[in-house]
Amino acid sequence: MSATTQRPTSLARARDMLRKVTGRVQRRRRQIETLKAQILILTEEVKSPFERTVGDAADPETTLGVPSYSLAARMHRRHNTQRVNEREGFREPILQLYTKRSAQRFADLHGVRVPRILGQWEDPDSIDWDTLPQKFVLKSNVGGGGMNVFPLVREASGSFRDMLTDELTTRDAVVRRLWDRHQRRSFYFAEEFLSARGSGDHGSVPSDIKVFCFYGKPVYLEVRTGDWSRAKDVRSQARTFAADGTELFDVRALIDVGDELEPPADLEEVIRASSRLSAAIRRPIERLDFFETDAGLVFGEVTQNPGHLPALVPEWDRTLGEAYEDAYARLLTDLAAEGALHVDFGEGEPKAQ
């Protein structure tokens, strides 16, 4: 081969090599940004709530501290999961919305679309499989993390394809799984199979849109898939957004970013629906989940204590902390205006000493 034909090739290789090295540099820069964000989060996490509140104040006894979503959200979760509320006889009304059917009825009453129910049964053995259509979603009324959710498509062989794991399964296997997690208050229902927006005939399972709300104000949202569910081989991914649609990068840096996820197509409707539902829940903090489907936005569930509370970089921990405290202030203002929160004067007479 002559030198004249070799030279352009060499330059092309030079360019190719430069492109590859530049690509690696860009990826490395991204990794470093993520690592820096993770370290910012973990640096706060190793501090006690006391240390996070006091910061570097000269006098720890007089500093007011700054709002923190993490501290506030964990306090509420602790009150529920460690039975603080229960011991004090306080059953938070939001717990009424823990069960899926109850939450769906609540959303429906507020005019937010919910999945159509195809049947309901007392226990897994009673499920009337033959009346169900080609595609449906079988659920238990209780349980989180998608563990009791089975989006199923009938196969010619009489088996079913589990669309969460993309594996073949059988009635018996599903019934067994449901019994494994059966609780005293469980019941079972089938609902219409919701297809992800734009997935057409293929009809893939829609991603979750999880909206973090503060007494009527959605502030932060995530589009998420593979969310710590039965689908062990599916990579959990998320994209994060501010309520105005601005995409946020390296804000919740301890979970994987989703490079295959679509942003909400109808953010306005997401915000409208979540604002309406959140304003009706008298709690300063909750998460509302939706699906974007071929049929529009559909309500998913209310989550009072997310299993994974977002650990955010300090700037956003503060932003959501501000939103929380603003929400709590608005709630307490409403309660006080209604006469439901006040200093309680007694009727007693002074005791003789």
Next chain:
Amino acid sequence: MNAVLRRLPWVRARTVATPPASESTDQAERLATAAEEIDSAQRELEALDAERAELIEERRRLQRVLGERVGKRIMSLAKVEKTNGTPSFLAGARLLQRVHRRADEPGRGLDGAGAIFEDRARTKTFAHSHGLPASVLTAVAPSSEAAVVVHAFHGEVGLVEVRHRGRTCHFDPAGADVGDIRSTVAYDPEIPPPPALSALCAWSATLSAHISRPYVQVLWDAEEGGPVLRAIDVDPARIPALTPEWDRRLGDLFDSAHARMLLQPYRAGALANRVPGGTFTSEDGR
């Protein structure tokens, strides 16, 4: 040949052939430029690799610190978000204080409690209405010699602080000196518990249980003739910065007090979920 070019194996191989002079000059210049860019990018990559390694090591160090707290070698990143945190007196008290200070009149608070307890006559009326003896409600000028601060958590007393001549001692509600638990004040183990400690605690618990805040300070003067209620502070400027053990211990009390505070609106039905036309009733019945 350019020193950078010499380090690139594929450039060395090409230099065996000799191109025509004009073309070779042009080509060599472009190659040299490209090679310099590659070299520069590779140097940056090496620096970034070194930085990444340091950051990964720092991340692992932090994960080890978190892991040790739960008896593990390391805490996975996913696990961090599953932790519940720990109760903290100072963090909890300041959180609710910041919320109430969002009121139009911050000192008054969202529930108006601050306005009531700024007024000594209304404070007396409040204490009177909950059966406190008239003798403790006598209006006297607050003493600067001795004071007792009862740290009360909506019906429960967590700590009793006794100040005397610039020094302080803290007692539990049973009267035991809990030691030097507060680095910001001078501890004096010679200060005795107040004579009427159990009564002070009982009255403070009663009063705090009827105030719509999870934490208040009930201030008493320990006069010779018996204790006198000086004030109820629902928005204290100073909140004790205690040892981690005591911050946690009172944090547990704060958490419970927060739940008890919400019983008032809860029992009034004011926390019920709303639906158009009324409140939501679950039909689950399970």
